[in-house]
Amino acid sequence: MGTAVGAGGPADKSLDSPAIRIEGLVKDYGAVHAVQGIDLEVRRGEVFGFLGPNGAGKTTTIRCLLDLLRPTAGRITVLGLDPRRDGIALRRRLAYMPGELRLPERMTAAGLAAAIGRLRGGFDLRRRDELAARLDLDLDRRMRDLSSGNRRKVALLLAFLADAELLVLDEPTNGLDPLMQREFLRLVREARERGTTVFLSSHVLSEVQRAADRVAVLRNGKVLALGGVEELRRRARQRVEVWFAGPPPTQELATLAGLVDSTVEDHRFVAVLAGPIQPLLEVLARHPVVSLLVEEPDLEEAFLDLYEAAS
Amino acid sequence: MSGRWVELTLGPFRASWRAGLGWSIGLALLVVSTVAFWPAFRGSSGISQAIDQLPGPVVQAFGLEGFGTPAGYLRGGLYELIVPLLFAMAGIGFTYSAIASEEDAGRLELFLAQPVSRTALLVGRSVAIFGWLLVLTIVVLASQLASDAVFGIQIETARVVATIVLCALLGAFHAGLCIAVAGAAARPTRLLSVGFSVAYAGYLVRALFPLSAILAPWRHVSPWDWALGSDPLVNGAEAWRYLLLAATGVLLAVAGLVAFARRDIRSA
Numbered sequence: 001m002g003t004a005v006g007a008g009g010p011a012d013k014s015l016d017s018p019a020i021r022i023e024g025l026v027k028d029y030g031a032v033h034a035v036q037g038i039d040l041e042v043r044r045g046e047v048f049g050f051l052g053p054n055g056a057g058k059t060t061t062i063r064c065l066l067d068l069l070r071p072t073a074g075r076i077t078v079l080g081l082d083p084r085r086d087g088i089a090l091r092r093r094l095a096y097m098p099g100e101l102r103l104p105e106r107m108t109a110a111g112l113a114a115a116i117g118r119l120r121g122g123f124d125l126r127r128r129d130e131l132a133a134r135l136d137l138d139l140d141r142r143m144r145d146l147s148s149g150n151r152r153k154v155a156l157l158l159a160f161l162a163d164a165e166l167l168v169l170d171e172p173t174n175g176l177d178p179l180m181q182r183e184f185l186r187l188v189r190e191a192r193e194r195g196t197t198v199f200l201s202s203h204v205l206s207e208v209q210r211a212a213d214r215v216a217v218l219r220n221g222k223v224l225a226l227g228g229v230e231e232l233r234r235r236a237r238q239r240v241e242v243w244f245a246g247p248p249p250t251q252e253l254a255t256l257a258g259l260v261d262s263t264v265e266d267h268r269f270v271a272v273l274a275g276p277i278q279p280l281l282e283v284l285a286r287h288p289v290v291s292l293l294v295e296e297p298d299l300e301e302a303f304l305d306l307y308e309a310a311s
Numbered sequence: 312m313s314g315r316w317v318e319l320t321l322g323p324f325r326a327s328w329r330a331g332l333g334w335s336i337g338l339a340l341l342v343v344s345t346v347a348f349w350p351a352f353r354g355s356s357g358i359s360q361a362i363d364q365l366p367g368p369v370v371q372a373f374g375l376e377g378f379g380t381p382a383g384y385l386r387g388g389l390y391e392l393i394v395p396l397l398f399a400m401a402g403i404g405f406t407y408s409a410i411a412s413e414e415d416a417g418r419l420e421l422f423l424a425q426p427v428s429r430t431a432l433l434v435g436r437s438v439a440i441f442g443w444l445l446v447l448t449i450v451v452l453a454s455q456l457a458s459d460a461v462f463g464i465q466i467e468t469a470r471v472v473a474t475i476v477l478c479a480l481l482g483a484f485h486a487g488l489c490i491a492v493a494g495a496a497a498r499p500t501r502l503l504s505v506g507f508s509v510a511y512a513g514y515l516v517r518a519l520f521p522l523s524a525i526l527a528p529w530r531h532v533s534p535w536d537w538a539l540g541s542d543p544l545v546n547g548a549e550a551w552r553y554l555l556l557a558a559t560g561v562l563l564a565v566a567g568l569v570a571f572a573r574r575d576i577r578s579a
Contacts, residue, residue: 059578066424068576092426100578102417104326118318119425158421 017080019044019166019197020065025074027060027221034060036221037074042199042214047192049208049229050201052218058201059099060221062170065199066096079166092120095162099170099201101151103143109154110139116158123161131157134183148175160187167191167198173207185211206296209233217303224306236302239295240280242269245288252283315427319435323409324442330408331443334401338394338447339454345388346458352384353463368522381466382544385455390474390544394451395535396510398482401447403506405440406489411499414577429572433494437564440486448479466544473548477538480556484534485510487560487567494567497577509534534559 020042027035035057042048052058063069064076067083067090076083081090103112109132117123132139135153143151152175159167167188173181188198188211202208208215208229215232217225225232240259242248248269253259258275267290273280277294284292296302352358359379362370370376374391377383410433413419422432452475459466485506492502517535520526530536537555541548 063576063578068420068423068578070573070575088426088428091424096424098417098420098424100417103421104418106326115318115322116421116425118314119422119427121314121426 017077018042019046019079020048020199021075021077022061022065023075025061025064025076026072027057027064027069028072034221035064035071038218038221038223040216040223040226042197044197045192045195046213047188047198047200047211049212049215050199050218051203051205051208051215052201053203056203056218057221058203058218059170061218062096062168062199062201065168066091066094093164094166094168095159095164096168097155097159097170097172099174101148101155103151103154105144106142108140108142109137109146109157112143112154113139113158113161117161120162124163127163128157128161131160131187134187135180149177149180152176153180156184156187160191165196167196169198170201171203172200173202173204181207205236205302217306219303219307224303234276235306236296238273238277238302240269240271240273241293241295242284243267243290243292244269245290249283249287252286253280256280256283315431316435319427319431320438320442322439323436324439327405327409327439327443330404331446334397334404334443334447335450338397338451341393341397342389342451342454343458346385346455346462346464348388349381349384349462349464352379372518372522377545381464382470385464385466385471385474386542386544390478391539392514394475395478395481395538396514398444398447398478399485399506399510402440402444402482402484402486403489403503403510405443406486406493406506407499407502409436409440410490411493411497411502414493414497415499417578419576420578423576429576430568433490433568433571437486437490437568440490441483444479444482444486447482448475451475451478470544470547474539474543477543477548477552477556480553480560481534481538484556484560484563487563490564490567491570492567494569494571496574 018041020040022038022040025035025038026033038057038061050058050061060069064071065078065083067087070084078090079093083090107115110128113123113128128139131137135157137150137153137157141150143154146154152172156172159169159172173184176184188200191198198211200208200211209232212229214227215225215229216223217232225235244267247267248264250262250264250269253262253269253271256279259271259273259280262269262271264270273294362375362378365375373387375383375387378387419432423429452472455471455475456468458464459471488509489502489506492498492505513533513535516530516533517539520530520533531540534556537552541552
């Protein structure tokens with residue numbers, strides 16, 4: 001065996017650098033401060049979740065990575081390259097899936113893949129057909145005849161077809177049915193196994209939680225929290241709804257730390273859990289429970305503590 | 312030509328084929344149907360006399376001098392106003408649909424996320440726009456020369472070619488202007504208002520300024536005057552007229568490329 005090709009000898013400085021490094025990124029649109037000083041680093045080979053409610057500055061940050069927007073201040077390097085100066089070299093090595101899907105209306109998925117393929121120096125047709133089959137996508141239909149879910153699949157197909165070192169996916173599962181969301185997670189996992197770095201923006205905690213190694217939580221153009229997905233999970237709140245066979249054991253439940261905003265309606269007990277679930281389960285085990293529902297609240301509610309601390 | 316350049320130019324060219332076909336059919340019909348009435352005019356002295364009754368400045372402003380001659384007839388019926396105006400509108404329209412409205416709809420983003428420079432993307436689209444103007448030039452030329460033969464208009468081919476090429480270059484000038492506007496900002500309505508205002512103002516300057524002794528020297532600021540000021544159907548045209556139109560069109564397009572490379576791309 002000879003030396004590995006492209007494995008990044010010491011001469012290749014770009015491979016020593018993190019996949020993405022953002023330092024003090026600021027982006028203003030006139031009087032609107034969309035991004036107000038973001039610092040973060042995405043390591044090579046990790047799946048990085050970029051989490052925040054709509055309008056938090058996720059898409060603006062991503063569009064700066066791609067040199068679609070020019071930062072007001074701050075420094076960005078992606079794969080060791082400056083998006084502005086080395087944009088072409090950089091975009092050859094990354095694939096991007098936009099959140100807002102505006103695709104050429106009259107083109108078919110096959111036609112669009114061919115067009116993007118020509119810009120990228122060719123796509124593997126076998127891989128295209130395999131991905132289309134996995135995503136259950138008809139390549140011969142025109143964009144204007146596709147539902148929003150199917151358009152999303154076209155964009156996913158284009159992103160995963162590129163065989164890039166870095167995948168930048170903006171709200172990738174918006175409009176996908178649960179079956180396809182699972183297929184998407186499989187694709188992300190496979191990409192990571194191949195060594196691809198995935199930058200995944202979302203406003204849905206559970207999606208990021210299932211896919212990502214580390215997460216940044218954004219709000220109002222600032223990073224509120226940055227850490228491992230488990231750590232973040234522990235900080236997130238959950239909505240708990242319990243139906244008891246009889247009246248809820250309210251006094252016992254009231255002693256539990258981390259259970260807030262509780263309400264009781266006949267046999268139904270609803271609360272927000274802001275800590276570990278184990279103590280609650282122990283209490284419930286001692287009482288006749290008919291049904292139990294633990295759900296993820298929306299992002300604002302899940303990270304209420306973070307948000308309140310920040311403001 | 313690499314696959315990348317094929318896609319960057321032929322992609323937008325193909326995307327405009329409906330508009331291109333519509334313009335081609337419309338212009339061909341206009342030329343053929345106008346020329347088809349020539350035999351009727353040639354035979355009637357009444358119309359020439361009626362035009363002679365009009366005040367001189369009106370005849371001049373509407374390009375009706377010598378309406379009974381082949382050159383006068385074609386000038387008054389086609390090449391004084393309607394054909395150059397349609398070329399200008401086509402230049403504005405192709406630029407609107409290939410660049411400004413595409414960016415406004417967020418459809419450039421997918422292409423700019425690929426390994427292509429902004430300049431290459433806009434150069435490709437500009438080539439597609441000028442390519443369609445070239446197609447329209449050939450269509451008008453072919454319809455004019457064919458119908459001249461069929462309906463018996465006797466006019467020197469070189470003069471017809473000169474006139475049509477100058478009209479097309481007026482269209483290219485307006486396309487270049489609109490590429491500059493589209494490059495500067497993603498505002499499709501601004502492109503239309505600037506494009507049509509310049510086309511209209513240019514026509515007014517050429518048509519009306521010569522009627523006033525004070526304003527007459529200023530008629531040369533109008534691109535319409537650059538294109539048609541020599542009365543090319545009768546006299547042909549000097550080389551500088553072609554060069555000035557082409558050069559300003561290209562310079563404006565280049566200004567658009569430079570501006571486009573420096574600004575934010577509009578998102579959907």
